Amino acid sequence: MKLELIFLGPPACGKGTQTNMLAEYLDFPHIDTGSLLRTEIAKQSKDGIIAKSFIDKGQLVPPELVGNIIKNRLTKEDCAKGYILDGYPRSLAQAELLEKINSEIDKEKAVFKAIYFDIDTQILIDRIVNRQSCPKCGEIYNKKFKPSKVENICDHCNVELKTRADDNEEIAKARFETYYRETAPLIEFYQNKNLLYKIDANGSINEVWERLIKVINE
Ligand code: AMP
Numbered sequence: 001m002k003l004e005l006i007f008l009g010p011p012a013c014g015k016g017t018q019t020n021m022l023a024e025y026l027d028f029p030h031i032d033t034g035s036l037l038r039t040e041i042a043k044q045s046k047d048g049i050i051a052k053s054f055i056d057k058g059q060l061v062p063p064e065l066v067g068n069i070i071k072n073r074l075t076k077e078d079c080a081k082g083y084i085l086d087g088y089p090r091s092l093a094q095a096e097l098l099e100k101i102n103s104e105i106d107k108e109k110a111v112f113k114a115i116y117f118d119i120d121t122q123i124l125i126d127r128i129v130n131r132q133s134c135p136k137c138g139e140i141y142n143k144k145f146k147p148s149k150v151e152n153i154c155d156h157c158n159v160e161l162k163t164r165a166d167d168n169e170e171i172a173k174a175r176f177e178t179y180y181r182e183t184a185p186l187i188e189f190y191q192n193k194n195l196l197y198k199i200d201a202n203g204s205i206n207e208v209w210e211r212l213i214k215v216i217n218e
Helices: 015-026 033-043 046-055 063-074 092-105 121-129 169-183 185-192 205-217
Strands: 003-008 030-032 082-086 111-118 131-133 140-142 196-200
Touching: 003 015, 003 185, 015 030, 015 082, 015 140, 015 205, 030 033, 030 063, 033 046, 033 063, 033 082, 046 063, 063 092, 092 185, 111 185, 111 205, 121 131, 121 169, 169 185, 185 196, 196 205
Parallel strands: 003 082, 003 111, 030 082, 111 196
Antiparallel strands: 131 140
8 A cells, every 4th residue: 555654853852863764774764855945045946945945944934835746746656656755744724735736646545654853952952053974875874963074075986975955054954943933833733644664763873773663563
C-alpha cells in the first residue's frame, strides 16, 4: 500500500539527516521544500526571488508558491508507491491543502503517517550555527557534533561544504518563533486524527534511526 510520510519538528531537530537515510532505505523520493526553494533562489527564478525575501526573515514563504511546488512534485510517477515530505506541511492551511492534494492523486487508500521529532530545544541553536551540507549529495555535517574528515570538504564527494544563508543566530531565532506559531499546532491536528507518531529525537543519529524504523514498520 502507498505510504505517505510527513515529518514535524523544530528547525535542526535532525529531520533532514534521518529523512535522507530513510529515502534511501525505502527507495522513496525525498521532497524537502527548504532545498527546493534554495534551488529556486540559486537559479534566481521569479519564485526564488520571492522566496528569498521570506527565508531571510525566518518566515514562511507564501502558501500558493510552496503549494504549487508540492502539487507538481507529488503527482510525479516516482511518488506512486510513497513519498517522504520534509518541511511540508508547515501550517494548518498547508495540512488541509495536502489532504486535498492526496485525495485527488491517490488511486487507492494510502497509509499516512505524521512523524514528530520530539527534542530538547536548548541544543538546537548550537546545531544550526555549526551546520554545513554537501551541495552535491545533500549529506549534513556539523562542525561541532559531526565534522567532515577533512575540514569543509564532503567525505563522499570531495566538494566544498556549504553553510545555509539562514543558518545564523538571528534568523534561527525567527525560524523558531515561526515554528511555534505556525507549525507546532499541527502536532495536535494530526494527533486528533490518530495519525501522529511521536519519536524521541534526542540522542545519536543511530539511536534516532532505530526509533524511526520501528515507527515506519508499525
Ligand atoms: P528548512 O530548510 O526546512 O529549514 O526551510 C528553510 C526555509 O524555507 C524556512 O525557514 C521557510 O522560510 C522556507 N520554507 C520551507 N518549507 C516551507 C513551507 N512548507 N512553507 C513555507 N515556507 C517554507
